[in-house]
Amino acid sequence: MVLTIDAGNTKTKWALFDASGNICHQDACLNAEIATAKLLPDTLNCTQIMISNVAGAQHAEQLQQSITPYSAAITWVTASKQAAGVINNYTTPTSLGTDRWAALIAAWHLHHATCVVVNAGTATTIDAIIHREDKGRSYGEFIGGMILPGIDLMQTSLGTATAQLPKTAAQLNQQAVIKPFANTTSDAIFSGAIHATLGAITQMLQATEQLSTMPKLIISGGNAGVIEQALLQQDSAYSMIQHSQKTVTIADNLVLQGLYLLAQPVFNATSQSTLS
Numbered sequence: 001m002v003l004t005i006d007a008g009n010t011k012t013k014w015a016l017f018d019a020s021g022n023i024c025h026q027d028a029c030l031n032a033e034i035a036t037a038k039l040l041p042d043t044l045n046c047t048q049i050m051i052s053n054v055a056g057a058q059h060a061e062q063l064q065q066s067i068t069p070y071s072a073a074i075t076w077v078t079a080s081k082q083a084a085g086v087i088n089n090y091t092t093p094t095s096l097g098t099d100r101w102a103a104l105i106a107a108w109h110l111h112h113a114t115c116v117v118v119n120a121g122t123a124t125t126i127d128a129i130i131h132r133e134d135k136g137r138s139y140g141e142f143i144g145g146m147i148l149p150g151i152d153l154m155q156t157s158l159g160t161a162t163a164q165l166p167k168t169a170a171q172l173n174q175q176a177v178i179k180p181f182a183n184t185t186s187d188a189i190f191s192g193a194i195h196a197t198l199g200a201i202t203q204m205l206q207a208t209e210q211l212s213t214m215p216k217l218i219i220s221g222g223n224a225g226v227i228e229q230a231l232l233q234q235d236s237a238y239s240m241i242q243h244s245q246k247t248v249t250i251a252d253n254l255v256l257q258g259l260y261l262l263a264q265p266v267f268n269a270t271s272q273s274t275l276s
């Protein structure tokens with residue numbers, strides 16, 4: 001049983017995978033609540049724990065406390081030059097966020113194709129993997145990506161830096177019409193945040209297509225549903241994606257799935273030397 005933990009800057013998410021790779025328990029809490037969170041019910045246990053933490057050293061200490069009940073092998077994941085069939089082209093591979101790295105690995109194993117991976121949380125990251133082949137073996141090459149403030153953060157940062165704009169983000173409503181010509185302050189702020197995000201995704205899809213083929217689009221994170229709704233309403237981005245024949249994949253737990261893959265002995269053993 002592998003317990004995977006994805007500690008982002010707002011929330012910590014975790015899932016327990018059984019021997020067949022199915023999730024048998026999952027939960028989440030705000031980072032501020034981790035000290036009182038119980039990761040697993042008493043009936044469940046784990047032999048291995050894989051952790052991605054991008055929330056800093058203090059949160060790592062709290063996570064360490066949370067996992068003390070379990071006598072399991074613990075891995076604090078770091079990004080590397082290559083793992084699980086993906087090459088990492090970051091100039092300093094270990095400086096890539098561990099959540100981005102795990103998500104890229106999971107995305108590659110979803111499609112084994114060129115793809116754009118969006119992780120929409122506190123920040124929004126938009127990363128590209130190109131499908132490559134070498135001597136009959138295919139692998140994914142992470143060629144780079146973008147980091148934007150997340151949809152909430154874009155809105156709240158306006159409130160912080162201005163006198164007249166509201167301090168809190170608009171209530172995100174997945175059914176809300178995304179209006180380019182908004183005529184209230186809160187709609188205009190939300191519209192700005194969502195269009196900035198969609199614009200960056202569209203730009204990444206176009207740039208990736210120019211290098212390879214039309215990428216698959218995979219969206220994960222707390223704001224994945226909001227982005228999906230907005231894409232459905234925005235002609236330019238969505239028509240591009242429709243041309244790719246496969247529509248958008250909303251992938252729950254992409255980071256947790258990537259952490260599970262990284263726990264597999266076949267990938268552990270070969271990650272530093274060969275592609276698998």
Ligand SMILES: Nc1ncnc2c1ncn2[C@@H]1O[C@H](COP(=O)(O)OP(=O)(O)O)[C@@H](O)[C@H]1O
Nearest residue numbers: 008009010011120121122123150152221222223
């Ligand atoms: N109930 C909620 N609590 C906290 N954040 C939420 C909630 N619903 C949506 N969100 C959005 O999801 C984001 C958190 O998503 P998540 O992918 O877990 O982020 P992170 O990995 O950065 O912690 C928040 O920044 C916020 O924009």
Ligand SMILES: CC(C)(COP(=O)(O)O)[C@@H](O)C(=O)NCCC(=O)O
Nearest residue numbers: 008009054095096097099121122123
């Ligand atoms: C970009 C991030 C802040 C995203 O964090 P999140 O929104 O998932 O909480 C995180 O992946 C991070 O701190 N990355 C390190 C720098 C980098 O990836 O280049």
